[in-house]
Amino acid sequence: MPQKTLSDRLILADFARGLALLAMAIYHLSWDLSWFGIVGWDVAGAPEWRHFAQMIAGSFMFLVGFSLVLAHKNGIRWKGFWKREARVVLAALAVSVVTYLIFKDQWVKFGILHSIAVCSLLALPFVRLPSFFALLCGAAIIALYLWLGDYVLPYPEFFWLGLNSLHEVSVDYVPLIPWLGPVLLGVGCGDIFQRYGLLKYLRGSALPSVGLRLFAWFGRHSLATYLLHQPILFGAVWLGVTAGAFGDIQLRNFQQSCLEVCSQSVDVEQCRQACKCTALQMKRAAVWDDLNARPDDPDLREITQQIFQVCLRP
Incomplete structure (x- = not known):
């Protein structure tokens, strides 16, 4: 112009x-x-x-x-x-x-x-x-x-x-x-x-x-x-x-949310390891995708909590 x-x-x-x-x-x-x-x-x-x-x-x-x-x-x-x-x-x-x-x-x-x-x-x-x-x-x-x-x-x-x-x-x-x-x-x-x-x-x-x-x-x-x-x-x-340019968003968000809740009463490093363990065990148990699809499902949340408690044990 x-x-x-x-x-x-x-x-x-x-x-x-x-x-x-x-x-x-x-x-x-x-x-x-x-x-x-x-x-x-x-x-x-x-x-x-x-x-x-x-x-x-x-x-x-x-x-x-x-x-x-x-x-x-x-x-x-x-x-x-x-x-x-x-x-x-x-x-x-x-x-x-x-x-x-x-x-x-x-x-x-x-x-x-x-x-x-x-x-x-x-x-x-x-x-x-x-x-x-x-x-x-x-x-x-x-x-x-x-x-x-x-x-x-x-x-x-x-x-x-x-x-x-x-x-x-x-x-x-x-x-x-x-x-x-x-x-x-x-x-x-x-x-x-x-x-x-x-x-x-x-x-x-x-x-x-x-x-x-x-x-x-x-x-x-x-x-x-x-x-x-x-x-x-x-x-x-x-x-x-x-395309996965931002990495595994669901995994990162789960671990961040898990860490925020856990660290209120447990050592941060122990929580970090427990949250990583929980995500890994959920994938092995084939409930990871179901939880992300239905995050409010009470049965899936109960399974997640049980897995987390096992992972949290020293």
Whole structure:
């Protein structure tokens, strides 16, 4: 792409979207590694990972609002808006279908693409208003979420609002409350940047670096990048597991779990030897594969415990 075209665009805004996509890719790769049991990170539940995911979602939603101003401040371009809205809605439906086939009960009912589609529609009127209204409403929605705490509506049908009475179990859940808040903050900031001539500072240099151009390219194609990066990462990890690139994951996870429980009351080295012995004896007794297939089977767990007690004896 010619340098002139790059400098005419707000390349630093594209770069910011590219960085957000990189952070999302890091999170999703970590989630994939955890899902397959390659690492012991609690990506789905640990507070640090949850805050990381919230920061990523917040940055995306803020940039959605900021981009609305860039596209429609001088007059809403309805044809372009509905064309983009249709692409996002179709992509959101595709994500729902694919995740339902893969994750069943954890499928994406209202993920970030669903939220972007609805929030874009709700935030559009604020684009034509002074920044004060968008900033005030955005901050109010976030404050409302923090203030409500555990309060919920007694109707699960309103799960998309974020006030559902049942905890949503999903691999991606981005409800309107509080995520409409960052979108409106983005609208307000975008209006300030445009109103006071600050957009010129987002154009970057006439000769941007290779790294800047690379992230900006991904940022300009954020929807395609979002849709493709996780299938690629998930598929690559799956291929690695299938090819044995990560070693015997089941054996490693069993020994680690066994060691954690045993070492609470027994010497660590003795536990390590007992856990290795248990896994070996289970394989010889032809119950190893059955245990991995049915880890909650009480009969198999009883057999495992008996083998472990024998291995633990000095």
